[in-house]
Amino acid sequence: MTEPTPARKRLFIRTWGCQMNVYDSGRMADVLAPLGYAPADSPDGADMVLLNTCHIREKASEKLFSELGRLRAMKADKERDGGRMILAVAGCVAQAEGAEITARAPYVDLVLGPQTYHRLPEMVARAHRAAGAVIETDFPVDQKFDSLPDEAAPQGVTAFLTIQEGCDKFCSFCVVPYTRGAEFSRAPAAVIAEARRLVAQGAREITVLGQNVNAYHGEAPGGAVWGLARLLREMAEIPGLARLRYTTSHPRDMGADLIAAHRDLPSLMPFLHLPVQSGSDRMLRAMNRGHTADDFLRVVDQLREARPDLALSSDFIAGHPGESEDDHAATLRLIERVGFAQAYSFKYSPRPGTPAASADLQVDEAVKDRRLQEIQALLRAQQDGFNRACVGRAMDILVTGPGRHPGQFAARSPWLQPLHGMGAFAAGSLLCARVTEAHPNSLSVQVEGNDLAGPELSTEPRQEKAAA
Numbered sequence: 486m487t488e489p490t491p492a493r494k495r496l497f498i499r500t501w502g503c504q505m506n507v508y509d510s511g512r513m514a515d516v517l518a519p520l521g522y523a524p525a526d527s528p529d530g531a532d533m534v535l536l537n538t539c540h541i542r543e544k545a546s547e548k549l550f551s552e553l554g555r556l557r558a559m560k561a562d563k564e565r566d567g568g569r570m571i572l573a574v575a576g577c578v579a580q581a582e583g584a585e586i587t588a589r590a591p592y593v594d595l596v597l598g599p600q601t602y603h604r605l606p607e608m609v610a611r612a613h614r615a616a617g618a619v620i621e622t623d624f625p626v627d628q629k630f631d632s633l634p635d636e637a638a639p640q641g642v643t644a645f646l647t648i649q650e651g652c653d654k655f656c657s658f659c660v661v662p663y664t665r666g667a668e669f670s671r672a673p674a675a676v677i678a679e680a681r682r683l684v685a686q687g688a689r690e691i692t693v694l695g696q697n698v699n700a701y702h703g704e705a706p707g708g709a710v711w712g713l714a715r716l717l718r719e720m721a722e723i724p725g726l727a728r729l730r731y732t733t734s735h736p737r738d739m740g741a742d743l744i745a746a747h748r749d750l751p752s753l754m755p756f757l758h759l760p761v762q763s764g765s766d767r768m769l770r771a772m773n774r775g776h777t778a779d780d781f782l783r784v785v786d787q788l789r790e791a792r793p794d795l796a797l798s799s800d801f802i803a804g805h806p807g808e809s810e811d812d813h814a815a816t817l818r819l820i821e822r823v824g825f826a827q828a829y830s831f832k833y834s835p836r837p838g839t840p841a842a843s844a845d846l847q848v849d850e851a852v853k854d855r856r857l858q859e860i861q862a863l864l865r866a867q868q869d870g871f872n873r874a875c876v877g878r879a880m881d882i883l884v885t886g887p888g889r890h891p892g893q894f895a896a897r898s899p900w901l902q903p904l905h906g907m908g909a910f911a912a913g914s915l916l917c918a919r920v921t922e923a924h925p926n927s928l929s930v931q932v933e934g935n936d937l938a939g940p941e942l943s944t945e946p947r948q949e950k951a952a953a
């Protein structure tokens with residue numbers, strides 16, 4: 486006799502924000518799978534709709550409420566047909582504004598903060614019974630990781646693995662310490678086990694994630710505390726795991742051991758996202774970043790000494806309260822001095838409850854706009870320069886799947902550049918390729934050889950569909 490399988494229910498998840506949220510959405514789908522929920526690609530008629538929200542920049546809650554307005558009608562339609570649509574709001578907006586959500590949108594069934602996802606099945610069951618909304622935004626984070634199922638859905642050739650959550654740094658502008666709570670690191674053994682599982686499921690590249698990933702301090706059996714460098718060294722030994730990355734780091738936690746890992750571990754990719762936010766010491770102090778521009782530049786120099794082909798990415802904020810033209814000029818100077826392969830830049834947006842939001846000297850919108858444009862123009866030029874400099878170069882590439890056009894494959898460079906080329910190569914192949922052309926957001930490559938670390942080259946031409 487076989488176990489009765491639960492009826493298939495349709496689960497639609499909409500994710501806003503960072504890679505952590507993408508990861509969390511995947512895990513929420515995993516914990517709901519045993520209840521019979523399978524992913525749907527539209528909310529229309531779904532049995533459950535989960536909105537995984539991000540609070541980091543402006544208008545998050547307005548976006549959420551307008552989306553909820555649309556879903557309310559779909560929920561009513563479903564009920565008219567005798568069905569039930571569970572509406573759930575997860576993520577940082579849920580954490581920060583749970584009470585407001587249930588007050589303004591009483592038809593929402595579940596509101597859950599980032600630390601309670603493992604309790605989702607129980608909450609869904611309770612929502613089926615309860616008339617009002619179930620709110621769950623307060624639960625210790627270690628229990629979350631311990632209770633998530635081992636059998637996560639395969640993520641493919643490039644996978645994410647959350648090793649750390651939360652932040653104790655309290656940068657003036659940032660909501661993360663309030664929404665994600667205090668820093669928490671998973672135990673190294675649990676991380677290594679999950680990494681091995683991902684590799685067994687086909688991952689060749691793993692990016693370990695955390696809001697403050699290089700503050701990682703996982704407790705190993707016997708009480709020893711592992712930093713990120715130690716964890717990466719251990720992960721580098723996992724057979725079949727060809728590439729390692731980590732994000733997001735804080736300059737203050739770039740210790741000598743982590744810099745040395747960039748020198749010693751060939752599988753640690755030569756690309757690092759290291760947010761600096763500003764090039765002005767005055768602003769860095771106002772932002773409570775705990776380092777100066779020179780400290781950052783020193784770390785960059787040490788990293789480049791350890792790994793000469795290392796390329797950098799960063800985050801910048803234009804128009805933090807109190808920012809003068811001189812401060813802005815210092816940011817442009819820092820960008821010039823470092824030379825970024827790519828970077829993100831944002832106009833400062835006040836997040837309620839953070840110190841910067843109530844600070845005097847808010848910068849005029851038009852000034853913020855202009856400064857952001859100047860930062861972005863410079864970063865764009867640097868990114869184009871970096872991509873153009875790759876033309877003619879040979880590099881190791883990781884095939885991630887078929888490309889957009891017939892006969893094409895998509896791949897990723899060591900510097901996280903999206904690549905495409907012609908040929909029938911299986912996802913997961915590690916190849917040597919030469920860059921033939923730089924485009925605004927990708928590079929064309931020509932394969933020159935199989936480095937034998939990946940699956941065998943396929944000799945069969947891939948089935949090609951006629952272009953539409």
Ligand code: 5AD
Nearest residue numbers: 658659760800801831832833834836
């Ligand atoms: N305004 C603008 N940008 C912000 N970021 C975080 N909070 C704010 C804010 N209030 C940016 C920072 C951070 C990135 C994830 O988002 O640059 O590194």
Ligand code: SF4
Nearest residue numbers: 652654655656659661
């Ligand atoms: Fe936010 Fe990063 Fe600062 Fe933490 S270190 S408060 S996550 S910007």
